[in-house]
Amino acid sequence: MNKKLLVLLLAGALINPLAAYAEDEATSTEPAATQEASTSDNLAKLKEKYGFTDEQIKAMQDSKISESQYNMVGALAKESGKSVDEILKMRTEQKMGWGKIAKELGVDPKVLGQSVSSMHRQDDTEMKKERKEAREARKEERKQKREEKKEARKEERAQKKDKKVQ
Structure with missing residues (x-):
């Protein structure tokens, strides 16, 4: 019986790093998806903050200015009372600095x-x-794993005890 238990433990030790590697591979594609989500979040924030319309967002995207510059367009439009198109023309056609x-x-x-x-x-x-939320989730996950290991050890001890009794 001890040999079987040893083999199971060794198999688990070999599989665990492979599972961790597979998990890392699965999460390595998240940044692209996260980046797309953050872009749409940023656009939503800009729409809310400056009252941009979809047409104005499209005009800014077409003008080839970076997304970080959308804030400047919005602030200038809001403060000056000029339209987004007028500000974009000054930037792109007249090649003026901010x-x-x-x-x-x-x-x-x-x-x-x-x-x-x-x-x-x-x-x-x-x-x-x-x-902070991710840290709390990892903390809870580690706690749950410790509890599972504790239960597995209890079960092993109970099985060993039963074998000794037989």
Whole structure:
């Protein structure tokens, strides 16, 4: 019986790293899916914050500016009263920098920095919350595994005791 138990334990020790590797492989595809989800989350936040329409989002995407610059467009449009299209034309057709656009529209350039930093602060807060939740989930999972191991050891002891009695 001891040989069978030893073989089972060794088999479990060999399979466990393979299972961990398979789990790592399965989770390695998550960043792409997470990135897509965060992009749509960011667009939803921008729509809410600046009142962007789908057409305005599409215009910004077509203008080839980066998503991080959507905040600047929104802040400039909100502060100056100009349309998103007018600001995009200044940036793409007239090749003006963000500071020059702000100055020409009569907007204090610090508004640009504040618009970007406010989104970063919001993202940081959400990331901290997600990390905390993930940490709690891992903690609970480890606790559950310890309990399962404890139960397995109890069962093994009971089986050994039964064998001695027989």
